[in-house]
Amino acid sequence: AQTVTQSQPEMSVQEAETVTLSCTYDTSESDYYLFWYKQPPSRQMILVIRQEAYKQQNATENRFSVNFQKAAKSFSLKISDSQLGDAAMYFCAYRRTNYGGSQGNLIFGKGTKLSVKP
Amino acid sequence: DVKVTQSSRYLVKRTGEKVFLECVQDMDHENMFWYRQDPGLGLRLIYFSYDVKMKEKGDIPEGYSVSREKKERFSLILESASTNQTSMYLCASSLYTAMNTEAFFGQGTRLTVV
Numbered sequence: 001a002q003t004v005t006q007s008q009p010e011m012s013v014q015e016a017e018t019v020t021l022s023c024t025y026d027t028s029e030s031d032y033y034l035f036w037y038k039q040p041p042s043r044q045m046i047l048v049i050r051q052e053a054y055k056q057q058n059a060t061e062n063r064f065s066v067n068f069q070k071a072a073k074s075f076s077l078k079i080s081d082s083q084l085g086d087a088a089m090y091f092c093a094y095r096r097t098n099y100g101g102s103q104g105n106l107i108f109g110k111g112t113k114l115s116v117k118p
Numbered sequence: 119d120v121k122v123t124q125s126s127r128y129l130v131k132r133t134g135e136k137v138f139l140e141c142v143q144d145m146d147h148e149n150m151f152w153y154r155q156d157p158g159l160g161l162r163l164i165y166f167s168y169d170v171k172m173k174e175k176g177d178i179p180e181g182y183s184v185s186r187e188k189k190e191r192f193s194l195i196l197e198s199a200s201t202n203q204t205s206m207y208l209c210a211s212s213l214y215t216a217m218n219t220e221a222f223f224g225q226g227t228r229l230t231v232v
Binding site: 006009035037042043044045046047050091105106108109110111 | 151153158159160161162163166176206208210220221223224225226
């Protein structure tokens with residue numbers, strides 16, 4: 001079974017600085033999808049960024065980028081120029097590509113709580 | 119604007135009550151999910167549905183059941199609420215496809231069982 005591990009329960013960053021959130025996963029699959037979701041205090045989960053395992057190029061979305069190391073099964077999220085609105089819980093998630101039944105389910109890590117200091 | 123709407127943000131119920139949590143999506147998604155979120159445990163899948171009247175158990179189905187009579191609506195049922203079911207419940211939906219599609223989430227229901 002696939003597992004996702006986020007080893008940092010809490011992180012803190014100064015406004016305008018850069019922070020990296022760690023995520024590792026375990027799978028025997030060769031193709032899959034990885035996601036970072038953000039959950040602000042309002043509780044609405046929002047997709048931050050996604051990565052297809054077959055793509056070598058790291059995904060980027062404005063100030064958010066990932067460092068995808070497939071051999072190491074690592075998928076870290078880098079937030080540049082941190083803003084107060086980035087304060088939230090961040091969840092790393094894994095999904096299989098064989099889309100049948102519950103295989104479409106996202107498997108989540110336990111989350112990292114990010115605080116942004118003004 | 120895509121939407122997944124959960125019927126309540128906060129709910130307080132008594133032990134032994136039958137509890138219904140409702141979720142509606144307006145995106146014509148085939149897949150719908152119910153997750154439970156607890157501090158330090160992340161999100162855990164309770165039940166999943168990929169079509170009307172179809173359901174599959176997730177990782178923690180005990181004490182729960184679900185109903186999907188219409189494509190847009192997915193209900194989570196606590197047959198006899200217990201205090202250990204006090205938690206945050208999140209509903210999500212996504213397209214039934216092998217493409218790299220994201221799941222969309224509702225705003226969550228914080229259930230307290232007293």
